């Protein structure tokens with residue numbers, strides 16, 4: 001399948017990744033893009049006037065049927081989520097996203113949708129394979145035996161399996177990507193749901209503004225991660241949707257860094273050096289996580305490759321512009 005003039009609905013379009021995908025598809029000339037989110041329109045990360053923007057709670061079955069009506073392609077990004085600070089303290093809320101995933105699958109099946117994309121996460125991977133900073137990069141089969149992130153990861157793994165059975169039992173074509181840490185401009189950078197790259201940019205910018213040259217880092221700073229820039233993410237989402245990949249697949253960068261190295265990168269962008277303190281009681285997630293990209297390279301001949309320092313420079317610049325912007329309301 002090639003996306004050209006299908007009717008497309010993006011669930012969770014008021015969020016970070018959904019908003020960027022709406023933009024990407026509109027730029028490609030796709031005419032009917034329905035954008036749905038539970039947040040009031042003025043809280044969407046971005047919104048495009050050319051899209052049909054709807055505010056609906058997709059935990060409700062009727063709302064999902066309304067969202068899917070007349071659509072051929074569904075992108076399912078809607079989920080109650082955030083960085084480690086949010087998912088470690090809101091496990092029930094994270095699991096309630098199962099209502100969105102379930103009702104959207106039913107609505108897609110009953111509305112003649114041709115294909116559904118589901119955004120899963122690296123949080124589905126077995127925790128025992130992520131206990132050390134130099135743990136081997138995660139291959140798709142490392143999701144089993146199942147020991148995912150408590151709450152959030154279990155919901156993602158369950159929804160992945162539901163997609164598989166909807167395809168097997170009802171013929172609904174599903175494509176599933178497991179995202180590894182996505183970052184970039186227009187993402188959340190404050191308020192409790194922000195993730196490490198945006199939080200570190202914000203802390204460095206605040207240190208620069210206040211002249212208080214200190215930064216608190218969650219955990220020892222030695223935990224390792226990879227981070228995927230948003231443009232790689234939206235390209236990968238589209239390529240996977242259009243492909244014949246019938247199994248959940250990693251969509252992430254394989255450029256591994258420690259959190260300390262991520263702070264080094266941001267300090268260099270900002271032209272500043274800060275005194276670091278380490279909060280060992282803060283939520284910090286697993287000790288080591290990287291994306292094994294063997295499969296995506298085999299299937300697509302491509303993998304996310306935007307360098308971390310380049311993506312972080314753009315992200316830093318955007319967050320700085322937001323923090324320095326005069327309040328207009």
Ligand code: NAD
Nearest residue numbers: 012014015016017038058059077078079119121179181182
């Ligand atoms: P986000 O929080 O910015 O976007 C999710 C959107 O879903 C939000 O705007 C939220 O309001 C909306 N939503 C939540 N509940 C809803 C409901 N009941 N009805 C309608 N809309 C609802 O998150 P994101 O970073 O854009 O992530 C998109 C998807 O990718 C999520 O499913 C997330 O779990 C997954 N993912 C993201 C990352 C990442 O690093 N950003 C990593 C792994 C997986």
